[in-house]
Amino acid sequence: LPTVGVIGAGQLARMMQPAAVALGIRLVLLAESADASAAQVIPDTTVGDYTDLATLQAFAARCDVVTFDHEHVPTAHLEVLARSVQVRPGPQALVCAQDKVVMRRRLSSAGLPCPRWRSAESAADVVDFAADAGWPVIAKTPRGGYDGKGVALLADPAEAAAAFQRWGAPLLLEEAIAFTRELAAVVARSPSGQAVAYPVVETVQRDGICAEVVMPAPIADEHALAAQSIALQVAAELDVVGVLAVELFDTADGVVVNELAMRPHNSGHWSIEGAITGQFEQHLRAVCDLPLGAPDPVADTAVMVNVLGGCADIAAQYRSVMAHDPGARIHWYGKEPRPGRKVGHVTVLGADREVCAERARYVASRLAGAADG
Amino acid sequence: LPTVGVIGAGQLARMMQPAAVALGIRLVLLAESADASAAQVIPDTTVGDYTDLATLQAFAARCDVVTFDHEHVPTAHLEVLARSVQVRPGPQALVCAQDKVVMRRRLSSAGLPCPRWRSAESAADVVDFAADAGWPVIAKTPRGGYDGKGVALLADPAEAAAAFQRWGAPLLLEEAIAFTRELAAVVARSPSGQAVAYPVVETVQRDGICAEVVMPAPIADEHALAAQSIALQVAAELDVVGVLAVELFDTADGVVVNELAMRPHNSGHWSIEGAITGQFEQHLRAVCDLPLGAPDPVADTAVMVNVLGGCADIAAQYRSVMAHDPGARIHWYGKEPRPGRKVGHVTVLGADREVCAERARYVASRLAGAADG
Numbered sequence: 001l002p003t004v005g006v007i008g009a010g011q012l013a014r015m016m017q018p019a020a021v022a023l024g025i026r027l028v029l030l031a032e033s034a035d036a037s038a039a040q041v042i043p044d045t046t047v048g049d050y051t052d053l054a055t056l057q058a059f060a061a062r063c064d065v066v067t068f069d070h071e072h073v074p075t076a077h078l079e080v081l082a083r084s085v086q087v088r089p090g091p092q093a094l095v096c097a098q099d100k101v102v103m104r105r106r107l108s109s110a111g112l113p114c115p116r117w118r119s120a121e122s123a124a125d126v127v128d129f130a131a132d133a134g135w136p137v138i139a140k141t142p143r144g145g146y147d148g149k150g151v152a153l154l155a156d157p158a159e160a161a162a163a164f165q166r167w168g169a170p171l172l173l174e175e176a177i178a179f180t181r182e183l184a185a186v187v188a189r190s191p192s193g194q195a196v197a198y199p200v201v202e203t204v205q206r207d208g209i210c211a212e213v214v215m216p217a218p219i220a221d222e223h224a225l226a227a228q229s230i231a232l233q234v235a236a237e238l239d240v241v242g243v244l245a246v247e248l249f250d251t252a253d254g255v256v257v258n259e260l261a262m263r264p265h266n267s268g269h270w271s272i273e274g275a276i277t278g279q280f281e282q283h284l285r286a287v288c289d290l291p292l293g294a295p296d297p298v299a300d301t302a303v304m305v306n307v308l309g310g311c312a313d314i315a316a317q318y319r320s321v322m323a324h325d326p327g328a329r330i331h332w333y334g335k336e337p338r339p340g341r342k343v344g345h346v347t348v349l350g351a352d353r354e355v356c357a358e359r360a361r362y363v364a365s366r367l368a369g370a371a372d373g
Numbered sequence: 374l375p376t377v378g379v380i381g382a383g384q385l386a387r388m389m390q391p392a393a394v395a396l397g398i399r400l401v402l403l404a405e406s407a408d409a410s411a412a413q414v415i416p417d418t419t420v421g422d423y424t425d426l427a428t429l430q431a432f433a434a435r436c437d438v439v440t441f442d443h444e445h446v447p448t449a450h451l452e453v454l455a456r457s458v459q460v461r462p463g464p465q466a467l468v469c470a471q472d473k474v475v476m477r478r479r480l481s482s483a484g485l486p487c488p489r490w491r492s493a494e495s496a497a498d499v500v501d502f503a504a505d506a507g508w509p510v511i512a513k514t515p516r517g518g519y520d521g522k523g524v525a526l527l528a529d530p531a532e533a534a535a536a537f538q539r540w541g542a543p544l545l546l547e548e549a550i551a552f553t554r555e556l557a558a559v560v561a562r563s564p565s566g567q568a569v570a571y572p573v574v575e576t577v578q579r580d581g582i583c584a585e586v587v588m589p590a591p592i593a594d595e596h597a598l599a600a601q602s603i604a605l606q607v608a609a610e611l612d613v614v615g616v617l618a619v620e621l622f623d624t625a626d627g628v629v630v631n632e633l634a635m636r637p638h639n640s641g642h643w644s645i646e647g648a649i650t651g652q653f654e655q656h657l658r659a660v661c662d663l664p665l666g667a668p669d670p671v672a673d674t675a676v677m678v679n680v681l682g683g684c685a686d687i688a689a690q691y692r693s694v695m696a697h698d699p700g701a702r703i704h705w706y707g708k709e710p711r712p713g714r715k716v717g718h719v720t721v722l723g724a725d726r727e728v729c730a731e732r733a734r735y736v737a738s739r740l741a742g743a744a745d746g
Contacts, residue, residue, distance in 0.1 A: 001687060002688075018395065022702075
């Protein structure tokens with residue numbers, strides 16, 4: 001079996017390890033620090049800077065395949081690596097998850113549904129765009145944004161000017177979509193082109209951070225099928241290898257692509273217990289060019305709630321919540337508690353969406369440090 | 374959360390790692406070799422001899438709790454360790470899984486159903502025993518046997534004499550039970566006495582090695598309830614902490630205890646995907662004195678088939694069997710293939726027992742190196 005190098009030691013790399021243990025796949029990790037989330041659980045860990053080409057090359061020399069916990073490795077470096085090792089997803093796919101302007105250009109030219117958008121160099125461009133798309137306008141830094149960072153809602157020309165002052169140019173402008181809910185369609189694709197689609201989920205964001213995920217999304221079948229079909233098209237169009245998460249807006253008129261992530265994604269965590277093949281195993285199968293596993297759900301409903309912040313005495317909270325709900329599936333990432341930080345998640349499977357959601361919310365809130373009652 | 378030391382680096386320790394990763398529990402491992410199954414996947418691994426007290430003490434000094442992959446640590450050493458660290462299960466419980474004569478004595482005095490048995494010093498004792506229990510007689514070495522090793526069926530006094538010549542005295546004698554099938558009842562118990570029982574399974578042995586496990590066992594409810602009740606009584610009676618597997622014979626007259634294992638057990642592997650809380654997470658919860666998880670199955674039926682032997686080119690077999698059955702759950706232990714060795718297992722969940730069994734058998738046989746067709 002190939003040795004799989006993972007660049008980045010966050011919780012996504014960490015959650016690849018149980019899947020790798022099961023299949024007997026050896027992971028090697030390039031970690032940002034020795035105590036990072038994934039570095040705690042993967043024996044063969046190197047601490048190094050993923051923006052340094054020599055570090056990346058030395059790391060890749062020990063791997064058959066290189067994949068990622070995040071999308072921050074410079075594209076030019078990946079192009080160099082790809083000459084000597086399998087980089088999955090490849091640099092030309094990954095750039096669409098790194099650069100939102102490139103993403104919009106590629107998706108639009110493939111005819112996939114996007115909000116109105118343009119790349120803007122100045123506040124004057126924003127005023128032009130708003131004349132057509134209306135105020136407010138969404139502005140995003142093309143690179144580096146996540147969890148609501150690097151995104152602003154511009155109400156008028158003054159705010160537009162402030163955004164360029166803060167972030168510089170260019171910025172990606174998008175029309176503010178009147179959506180009814182946010183969705184995610186997670187798919188996986190192998191080098192040979194085999195692809196599978198998970199059930200479409202609803203993602204509930206708070207302050208720009210994913211708070212909850214509900215499987216399946218409570219939407220009309222046509223919208224779910226459209227979302228899956230778009231995600232499969234994106235995967236094929238961009239030649240993605242591995243898991244791809246397509247975040248979408250659901251609107252009265254159909255679904256529209258919001259963002260892409262080319263790796264296991266928060267919106268797919270429910271699948272660890274909730275699907276026959278979890279997204280982390282699926283990602284490993286894909287990047288190892290093994291046949292993909294069945295993505296079918298094993299329960300009617302799954303609700304995943306993130307633990308944001310975290311409490312000081314996790315053992316005490318475990319004693320409380322595990323006694324309260326022996327059926328909740330708890331995941332803890334080994335990260336220092338910090339306000340708003342994703343430090344774990346809780347999944348509850350069952351028949352009734354509201355029951356699952358209330359159970360998962362309660363356990364997650366206690367693990368986040370909320371008081372009893 | 375406590376740091377959990379695991380003594381022994383076989384596949385049972387290996388399969389604790391995914392559960393530990395999920396809950397954020399840190400494992401440290403005392404391994405027999407640096408490339409042992411669990412040593413491949415647990416970063417904090419020490420190679421050392423578990424029969425050496427100083428090695429054990431140095432290891433235990435780094436742990437809050439010590440638990441086990443196997444039952445071979447000398448009881449006297451465990452008594453010493455227990456003065457400075459939590460040893461779970463404790464030495465006085467564990468001795469009943471180490472010494473089959475001690476086990477029979479404890480279970481008989483607790484009134485739990487056992488075959489007729491005695492400890493024998495000579496072939497004359499066997500003849501005596503057979504006068505009452507009939508030939509053939511089962512003889513077992515009190516310590517060290519597993520997977521059919523250290524067990525013999527004695528047909529006559531000459532074979533009895535040969536057994537003592539081979540193994541020395543004492544030997545445990547047991548009547549040969551006319552059983553209809555073999556069962557296992559897996560339970561878990563915490564230091565506070567909380568206990569949970571998994572559904573009773575049927576175990577199918579070939580050449581003394583577990584080949585298949587079927588959940589639930591196809592037996593009458595009263596027999597299943599009796600088996601669970603016996604296992605819970607054994608756990609309480611012996612003050613077991615952690616997972617306890619009680620192997621039983623099912624007979625026309627009821628169930629009879631065959632053997633005990635005080636750790637996650639081959640008969641519980643189905644629970645990794647097949648129960649809300651898998652046996653490895655359950656074991657960690659118990660030894661960490663956390664509330665136990667729900668043991669309920671998530672499917673009507675689960676069939677687990679061991680991969681015995683193993684093939685040279687696992688990647689090629691993965692490509693074949695994963696394409697053939699994308700819903701089979703494959704576990705690979707990272708062990709060198711060797712005839713008869715347990716190198717992995719396959720679990721299939723579903724509604725129909727025979728369908729699950731055929732699917733799991735096919736995948737397992739291919740992974741074991743069987744040719745196509």
